[in-house]
């Protein structure tokens with residue numbers, strides 16, 4: 001793999017694709033990636049499952065019509081993610097699926113996280129789910145159309161996709177009263193910038209990080225968007241997993257060694273919607 005940091009900077013949601021099918025070489029690489037057990041395990045040990053579905057005119061090989069409510073155009077297939085629907089299951093799913101998204105981005109395959117605007121029932125029929133299986137998200141796959149459709153541009157505008165929050169809104173030193181300044185973070189400037197650039201449901205960017213003064217501990221919080229949890233699962237937990245993925249991969253690339261642990265430091269929350277999720281602790 002090349003520089004993950006560069007891939008994270010490059011990735012953006014693709015909603016309009018070329019009509020060209022994926023090359024057999026790319027399909028092979030995707031299938032091989034998804035066969036490697038290590039690629040399907042989250043940082044806390046849970047396992048996700050993926051299915052690759054190829055489509056023609058929105059209809060799968062099995063003849064099932066798989067809709068994405070017109071948001072996505074000319075995609076050549078889907079990757080469907082399957083995971084248990086539990087709190088930390090969803091967090092780990094975010095981590096595992098985003099790692100795949102970055103892999104696809106590196107190959108030049110366009111993707112778009114889809115958690116809301118697809119027909120969960122028709123996908124469930126396509127892949128035979130067990131009692132505990134749940135489809136948190138899917139992504140269309142294909143090659144990005146160079147010229148963005150007007151609709152894409154409008155959607156990017158409406159969801160403020162190019163509008164990422166500033167550092168001081170997301171990152172804090174020692175407690176939530178103390179917004180970060182760039183000088184405070186030292187070597188961790190790149191890992192937290194990679195968190196900031198991540199995709200999130202409706203681009204809400206609900207991740208908040210407090211780091212300890214010595215920068216040995218980073219506490220990840222979820223700033224829940226009130227009334228967002230309308231689909232029967234908390235999609236924003238996935239966003240935290242995405243943040244973990246970007247943070248960890250950027251740390252690895254910049255030779256910062258650490259591990260994940262759940263141990264609430266007990267800081268005063270930012271408000272009643274902020275929830276502690278997990279910490280990254282430097283290995284010394």
Ligand SMILES: Cc1cc2nc3c(=O)[nH]c(=O)nc-3n(C[C@H](O)[C@H](O)[C@H](O)COP(=O)(O)O)c2cc1C
Nearest residue numbers: 012013113114115116117159161199200201202203
């Ligand atoms: C968990 C999750 C669910 C998402 N669900 C949808 C969706 O249902 N439909 C859609 O068009 N985009 C969806 N997105 C894409 C976001 O709108 C997009 O990531 C965000 O606007 C930022 O833009 P970017 O990915 O280009 O950086 C989702 C993203 C995430 C992380």
